[in-house]
Each structure stands twice: as C-alpha cells, then as structure tokens.
Amino acid sequence: MTDAGTTGHAPVDALLLLSFGGPEGQEDVIPFLENVTAGRGIPTERLEEVATHYRHLGGRSPINDLNREIISNVEAELASRGRDLPVYFGNRNWTPMAADTVRQMAADGIRNAAVFATSAWGGYSGCAQYQEDIVRVLDSIDDAPSMIRLRQFYDHPLFVERFATDLRAALDAAAPGARVVFTAHSVPDAADAVAGPPELGGHLYSRQVQEASRLVADTAGVREYDVVWQSRSGPPSVPWLEPDVVDHVTALATGQGVTDVVVVPIGFISDHVEVIWDLDTELVDEVRDLGVTVTRCATPGPSREFARMIVELLDEAESGVIQSRPGCVPSLGMNRDGARCAVGCCAR
Missing domain, CATH: 3.40.50.1400 (Rossmann fold)
Incomplete structure (x- = not known):
C-alpha cells in the first residue's frame, strides 16, 4: 500500500x-x-x-x-x-x-x-x-x-457546508432558541491520547471532532453549542470521552430548563444504527419525560x-494539488503539511 x-x-x-x-x-x-x-x-x-x-x-x-x-x-x-x-x-x-x-x-x-x-x-x-x-x-x-x-x-469544505446547511434546516424546524449539541462516537480516553503520530500531540480524534463542530457552527451562524459523545461500550471502570449525550441533555433539562435541543451527529456520515438507535430512539426516549424535544440534524452521506x-x-x-483546508487540526494522508498516514501510528 x-x-x-x-x-x-x-x-x-x-x-x-x-x-x-x-x-x-x-x-x-x-x-x-x-x-x-x-x-x-x-x-x-x-x-x-x-x-x-x-x-x-x-x-x-x-x-x-x-x-x-x-x-x-x-x-x-x-x-x-x-x-x-x-x-x-x-x-x-x-x-x-x-x-x-x-x-x-x-x-x-x-x-x-x-x-x-x-x-x-x-x-x-x-x-x-x-x-x-x-x-x-x-x-x-x-x-x-x-x-x-x-x-x-473532517474539514473538507463540502463536508462542512453540507452539515451546516442541514443544521440550519434543523434549527428552522425546531423551537426558537433550541440548544445545539454536536455528538460523535466516544472512545477510551487512553486511545484518544495516542491518536495520531506523537509529533502531532495526540488526541487527534477528539481535536478533529471539536474543530469540525466549530467549522459547522461558524458556517451555520451558530454562536453557542456543545460537543458531547455517545455509543460508549466496555466496562464502566475504563474512562471514555465524556459527557455522554444522554447525560448532557438530561443536565441541560434539569439544570438549565432547556426544553428543545438540536442534535448534530457530526461523527457520522449516514443514518446507521448508532444514529437511529442511540439518538433517534434512546436519547429521545430518555429525555421525553423531562419535557425535552429533540430535533436531529441530517447526516451528509446521501x-x-x-x-x-x-x-x-x-x-x-x-x-497532488490540495484545495484549501479551513481546519486548524492536522488531517492525515495527503495534506498541506506533508504528513502521512502509517499503519501503527494510532494505538488501540
């Protein structure tokens, strides 16, 4: 290869x-x-x-x-x-x-x-x-x-623009003032710490998710938003990226009186099981009794x-010609900094 x-x-x-x-x-x-x-x-x-x-x-x-x-x-x-x-x-x-x-x-x-x-x-x-x-x-x-x-x-202009377009549509469909929450798949803290070549400082995954969320929010004209995580597995004793999306929306409802949330599945390109179940089913069911309405932003894959x-x-x-990259976090493979993907650069 x-x-x-x-x-x-x-x-x-x-x-x-x-x-x-x-x-x-x-x-x-x-x-x-x-x-x-x-x-x-x-x-x-x-x-x-x-x-x-x-x-x-x-x-x-x-x-x-x-x-x-x-x-x-x-x-x-x-x-x-x-x-x-x-x-x-x-x-x-x-x-x-x-x-x-x-x-x-x-x-x-x-x-x-x-x-x-x-x-x-x-x-x-x-x-x-x-x-x-x-x-x-x-x-x-x-x-x-x-x-x-x-x-x-993660920061390709078409990826960002499509998510931003769908975020604006979700906000139009939601109640005025709905809280915007970006969500991506959680991973163990230890795995995120070594994600990416050491010279790039680790935490490449979570940094890219944070940066993609910022780019989409800026493009959509959203000034306040949260970045959370979902779909964790494994024993509770192992720390994973937090907060969990259900825990976070619950806290918004009980602590701040938030009643409407727009959820942006920034970590997923299509509506597969971890979107349909974890967000459209589990999240909606868990916060319904708290009086929270969840509007879910579309994914860009289709x-x-x-x-x-x-x-x-x-x-x-x-x-070999790289188009403009708006993100500030490295994107491995073919990029303007000449970084290379290599098998073994990200530990389990």
Missing part, C-alpha cells in the same frame, strides 16, 4: 469504498457482532445486549444500503465529469467483505485503486484500523492492485455534496 502525498499519483483505474459493514437479517446479527469484537473477549451477554439495537430494526442495519447510495451518487458525479471509473464496495465486518471485493478487483484487471474509508477522523478505529484492513487484504491476495488511501476529510467531496479527494490524490 502507498499513501497519497503532495507529489500526486498516476490516475487510478478504480475506487474502493471501504466501510464498517452491518448485518442484513436477524440471523446475521450475532455473527456480525462476533466479527466486530473478535479477539476482545466480549461476553455473549454483552453481544446479546447490543443485538437488541439491530433486532429493533428487523436485524438489518441500514449501513450497507446507505453506502450503496453513496456509491450510486459517486458514479453519477464521475459520469458528469466524463470519467468512466468503476466503484467497488467492501466492508471490514460483513458482506461484501473487503478481501472478496479486492479479489474481484484483481480478477477484473484493476491495477491501481484508490480507497475511500467512510470515516472522517483520525484515531485507531476511524483511521488506522482501515489502514490495517487494507494491508491485511493486500498481503493475502496475489496480484492485488496497488492502493492509495484518500485523506481524512447528499450530492458528499459525492462531490469524494471525487475531489480522488482528484487531490491523483494531482
């Missing part, structure tokens, strides 16, 4: 969308969760607890269909630019598995592919684990194509702007 750098690369002959994966039916739920937690010693009862979230949706995660929608939009964007580039789909934890997809790419004669991972962020699970996925797949397949990884995109962003990231990787 190679990394996109400031000198650019020759045009690629395919694009691979690499994602997390999700079950397609009730019988897939536990095997999927076993894939997700392989090697971590997670007890069966904990898997069954998480499985209820998927079973609530009929055992089918929306994530695969949402990714196929993104692919369809990317294909349309490529076609509008006169480019005939095949777009493939592979997952880490469920079908279509990345290894099977790359085998098909090799059989199709693909020699030089770009990889877009469906995470905007640094850190282990959002970045380095995808790097490891790619390396493991390439090492296992003879004649696998070479691959370049498109950069992190939008034309998001597809345009992916194609622009591809253009960057091929040309």
Whole structure:
C-alpha cells in the first residue's frame, strides 16, 4: 500500500469504498457482532445486549444500503465529469467483505485503486484500523492492485457546508432558541491520547471532532453549542470521552430548563444504527419525560455534496494539488503539511 502525498499519483483505474459493514437479517446479527469484537473477549451477554439495537430494526442495519447510495451518487458525479471509473464496495465486518471485493478487483484487471474509508477522523478505529484492513487484504491476495488511501476529510469544505446547511434546516424546524449539541462516537480516553503520530500531540480524534463542530457552527451562524459523545461500550471502570449525550441533555433539562435541543451527529456520515438507535430512539426516549424535544440534524452521506467531496479527494490524490483546508487540526494522508498516514501510528 502507498499513501497519497503532495507529489500526486498516476490516475487510478478504480475506487474502493471501504466501510464498517452491518448485518442484513436477524440471523446475521450475532455473527456480525462476533466479527466486530473478535479477539476482545466480549461476553455473549454483552453481544446479546447490543443485538437488541439491530433486532429493533428487523436485524438489518441500514449501513450497507446507505453506502450503496453513496456509491450510486459517486458514479453519477464521475459520469458528469466524463470519467468512466468503476466503484467497488467492501466492508471490514460483513458482506461484501473487503478481501472478496479486492479479489474481484484483481480478477477484473484493476491495477491501481484508490480507497475511500467512510470515516472522517483520525484515531485507531476511524483511521488506522482501515489502514490495517487494507494491508491485511493486500498481503493475502496475489496480484492485488496497488492502493492509495484518500485523506481524512473532517474539514473538507463540502463536508462542512453540507452539515451546516442541514443544521440550519434543523434549527428552522425546531423551537426558537433550541440548544445545539454536536455528538460523535466516544472512545477510551487512553486511545484518544495516542491518536495520531506523537509529533502531532495526540488526541487527534477528539481535536478533529471539536474543530469540525466549530467549522459547522461558524458556517451555520451558530454562536453557542456543545460537543458531547455517545455509543460508549466496555466496562464502566475504563474512562471514555465524556459527557455522554444522554447525560448532557438530561443536565441541560434539569439544570438549565432547556426544553428543545438540536442534535448534530457530526461523527457520522449516514443514518446507521448508532444514529437511529442511540439518538433517534434512546436519547429521545430518555429525555421525553423531562419535557425535552429533540430535533436531529441530517447526516451528509446521501447528499450530492458528499459525492462531490469524494471525487475531489480522488482528484487531490491523483494531482497532488490540495484545495484549501479551513481546519486548524492536522488531517492525515495527503495534506498541506506533508504528513502521512502509517499503519501503527494510532494505538488501540
């Protein structure tokens, strides 16, 4: 595997969308969760607890269909630019598995592919684990194509602008004066501390989330907002990024009399289970009796702007020309500072 750098690369002959994966039916739920937690010693009862979230949706995660929608939009964007580039789909934890997809790419004669991972962020699970996925797949397949990884995109102007547009729409739909709360997936404090190469100071994930929230708020004209976390797992004795979104909104209601909240799922590109369950279901249910109305901002994945962003990231990787980055926190991969993503730069 190679990394996109400031000198650019020759045009690629395919694009691979690499994602997390999700079950397609009730019988897939536990095997999927076993894939997700392989090697971590997670007890069966904990898997069954998480499985209820998927079973609530009929055992089918929306994530695969949402990714196929993104692919369809990317294909349309490529076609509008006169480019005939095949777009493939592979997952880490469920079908279509990345290894099977790359085998098909090799059989199709693909020699030089770009990889877009469906995470905007640094850190282990959002970045380095995808790097490891790619390396493991390439090492296992003879004649696998070479691959370049498109950069992190937390501050890409199209990502920021789409979120800001949807935030303004959510504010219009909410009661006047609604409190704006940005939320992203929590991670253990220790993992966040080592996220990113040491020379960048660690805490890359949480800093990027904070910076993306600031950029979206500024673009939308929001002056006051909060940044919180969600979807934590693991034993209570292990510190994770806080405050939790449910705890925070509860505190807003009981301590400040807040009755209306606009929640912005800044950490997620599409409405998959951790948005539909943790925010639209669990959060709404937990604060309803406190008299709080939750208006949830849309995610950008299905939008034309998001597809345009992916194609622009591809253009960057091929040309070596980086467009303006409004963020003040590093974005690894192909960036103006010449930083490189490297397997092992973010510890678990």
